[in-house]
Amino acid sequence: MLVLKESDVYGLLSNITVPECNHLLNTLHNALRECTKDKHLSPSERTIHQPEREAITTTLGNTSLFMPTSITTTTGVKVVTLSSGGLKGAINLFTPDGVLLGVLNAAEVTAFRTSLAVMIPFVRYPHPKTNIVVFGAGRQAEWHVKLALLLGQVKHVTIVNRGAPRRMEQLFATLQQKYPDVKFEVLLKSAPDYDSRLRKYLKDSDVICGCTPATEPHFPASYLDSKPRYISLIGSYKPVMQEVDSDTLLSGGRRIYCDTKEGCLAEAGELIRAKVTEDQLIELGELLDDNPLTPDGNLVFKCVGLGIMDLVMAGELIQMAKDKGVGIVVDDF
Ligand SMILES: NC(=O)c1ccc[n+]([C@@H]2O[C@H](COP(=O)([O-])OP(=O)(O)OC[C@H]3O[C@@H](n4cnc5c(N)ncnc54)[C@H](OP(=O)(O)O)[C@@H]3O)[C@@H](O)[C@H]2O)c1
Known part of the structure; x- marks a missing residue:
């Protein structure tokens, strides 16, 4: 043992x-x-x-x-x-x-297994994955960043957090040595120019990851243009929680990839609010090959976790x- x-x-x-x-x-x-x-x-x-x-x-x-x-x-x-x-x-x-x-x-x-699940659609996402914006600065955010750097061609990482940079200052110092060409930034909600910088980071983003138990969306759908993005959401696990609004959630032609249909329909606040039905969901387990994922619009993934x-x-x-x-x-x- x-x-x-x-x-x-x-x-x-x-x-x-x-x-x-x-x-x-x-x-x-x-x-x-x-x-x-x-x-x-x-x-x-x-x-x-x-x-x-x-x-x-x-x-x-x-x-x-x-x-x-x-x-x-x-x-x-x-x-x-x-x-x-x-x-x-x-x-x-x-x-x-x-x-x-x-x-x-x-x-x-x-933290690792959840972030690794996020990487299953990430590695099948056929568009650029240069610019990644992560909401949250906890353990999940840390593993999202580390795995995206390991498995993607990431050149710019931005952490957006409500409070302090938490683990990110230490993490970025370590990662900067390992990835000298990557730009690492932290945007805190307390920044005087928070909203304008958030808009700019989101506009430039290729990948957006939600890693918080937020009860209000991190941004409105209007902050995103028509460029396709990979949007992953692992934070919400109660009906009251939501990391994005319904328009953003449904921005993949109303289809959402997920870890478990039953779990996400029961627990994910975003899906409950948007009245998502089972036929809109595709489980990662239904992807039997390694083909690229090319939804109509953004590639949206929601994970609540499984034993x-x-x-x-x-x-x-x-x-x-x-x-x-x-x-x-x-x-x-
Ligand atoms: N899907 C899954 O399988 C799975 C598995 C484990 C965890 N999770 C969820 O993933 C999320 C992150 O987990 P973690 O281990 O990284 O947690 P953590 O270390 O406690 O970090 C939580 C992060 O969320 C931020 N946050 C907390 N409440 C918020 C709010 N109301 N609005 C905006 N930001 C808020 C915190 O910011 P501050 O610094 O401002 O507090 C912090 O950056 C949690 O919601 C957790 O329940 C999901």
């Missing part, structure tokens, strides 16, 4: 090469394809089991989420608590007969850690 601390997971993922990242991306996409396929099978034939997550909110105001998943060959549960201190928790991974394979810090895995994403990434990380001699081994657990 292997224990992977936050620093172990961060170290493993921060040093991945492009081939390793592509391997993880394909593994994640194949898991989503299995998920979509499995939904059409009878209950007795299914190999993927993802009961609805349970939530407990205590009198201290902390919410713990319990997310069980089995892909038959491995089974696991992620337990995370959302508090004023952010998201903390662990993923436990078991063999089919219940032997504990590993315990992993959940925070980095969650299977944690399970398959945890399995891959355990294997990577074993290969590289990372983590604490506990024998005879």
